[in-house]
Amino acid sequence: MHNTVLLDSTIREGELYVILPIERKVAVAELLANVGVRRVEVTVDYPPRTTRADVEPVVRALKDAGVEVVMHGRAYRQDIDSIMKYNVDGVAVYMAVSQLHLDHKLKGIQLEEAISRITESVSYAAGHGFKYVRATLEDFSRLFIEGKNEELERLFSFTDQLRSAGATLVSLPDTSGLMTPKMAAEFTRYAKSKSKLPIACHFHNDYGHASANTVMSVLEGADEVHVSILGIGDRNGIADLYEVVAALHDIHGIDLGVERGALNHVYHEFSKLTGVKIPWRHPLSEQSKTVRAGVHQSMVIKRPEGYVPSMKLKYDYEGVRFSASPYVSHKLVMEVLRTAGVEVDDQTGRQIAESIATLYHQKSGRLSVRDITELMRRSIGVDIREDLVAKFFGEERVYVLVKIDPQYPVNELIRELLSWDDVDSVDEVYGDADLVIEGRLRFGSENLVERIRKRLGANAKKVNVLIAD
DSSP states (O other): OOSOEEEEOTTTGGGGTOOOOHHHHHHHHHHHHHTTOOEEEEEOOOTTTSOGGGTHHHHHHHHHTTOEEEEEEESSHHHHHHHTTSOOSEEEEEEEOSHHHHHHTSTTOOHHHHHHHHHHHHHHHHTTTOSEEEEEEETHHHHHHTTOHHHHHHHHHHHHHHHHHTOSEEEOOBTTOOOOHHHHHHHHHHHHHHOSSOEEEOBBOTTSOHHHHHHHHHHTTOSEEEEBGGGOSSTTOBOBHHHHHHHHHHTTOOOOSSOGGGHHHHHHHHHHHHOOOOOTTSTTSTGGGEEOSHHHHHHHTTOGGGTSOHHHHHHTOSOOEEOOSTTOOHHHHHHHHHHTTOOOOHHHHHHHHHHHHHHHHHTTTOOOHHHHHHHHHHHHTOOOOHHHHHHHHOOEEEEEEEEEOTTSOHHHHHHHHHTSTTEEEEEEOOSSOSEEEEEEEOSSTTOHHHHHHHHHGGGEEEEEEEEOO
């Protein structure tokens, strides 16, 4: 296993993006523990805005699972006093060090005063027996980018002072997401050569480089790197857990201790729990496994790794999907029919592909699996099963709008629905419906809509179904 330790900040940095009820935070903590994350960061409570009840169950769940818990707070004694109330392994204190932040965030204090405050906080935390004490020098990367050599030398000299005070790690964050991968590599290499403490890297994603920067920092020997599920965090977040772990594992052969094959499950469960959708361009989205170009489709049915990375096929997907569009491959059409036990010649395959393209335009791009199946049946005069066609073109996406008896225990129902593997999200709403359930409509007698009707019985006052494009 590689020496770099992965710290997940979904429950700390991620809370700046979406605030979750406590039972869902605990569920996210359990997901992280189950996938093998060894170190997780949480935030201290700030009464009355947040309380111990918002934090304690998460800490307990992580500790029970054997995860090292780090609690994050400001470089102030009162935050450390609050952290000491919890059974955590480590403390992370932060204060800005760039002149921009010193002037406009910290009311014009000088760098030496910031250094003094951080040292005092580290010493205070270390004196209370924490085995992990991290000093975060917020906005540190700005000094490197702007070539502030005097300040950099002073701060790297300061890491010796921090070590003497009891710090075990110094974090040098790219607070405004200003670095590129090349810069991140140079920065990590430089910091490793200068720092008297192990270094942690925390990259923000303002230009979309956070995950790549983090990969580069691991390759250059960073001692700790910070990620979150889907990269969620302040603004557009930090490095993405999957993008860092999978790239290092699959491409560079570096194992950070996370169970590679479980990440797809973790992400989809996280999306269900939180309502945070997996963006179309994310490596684990439904769209990422959909092959659209006809020339690509004809290759993928023979050797899918020609377009889809073989390690993603191994760990992330049960199989690829194909788009039925004007670009559909006649070779794909022939393969679908061959799987159904029907052999057609090349010319017939082309005619059916052209018919699919025509129908696509007629329906303004709203082609369903049922449309494709019926077209094929008419073209060859042979019955073809709809579920077989769905294996190639994907299941129908469906929204079920349910109005429920006011006395019905909705929270219990939501928990159950989220456990169904064909349900992607459940949202409580107001108006003509109480719940909007998003999922996939599988073919057969027990599809999602029918199971919802059966589950609710007379408690469902109204059920409306919308099929997505």
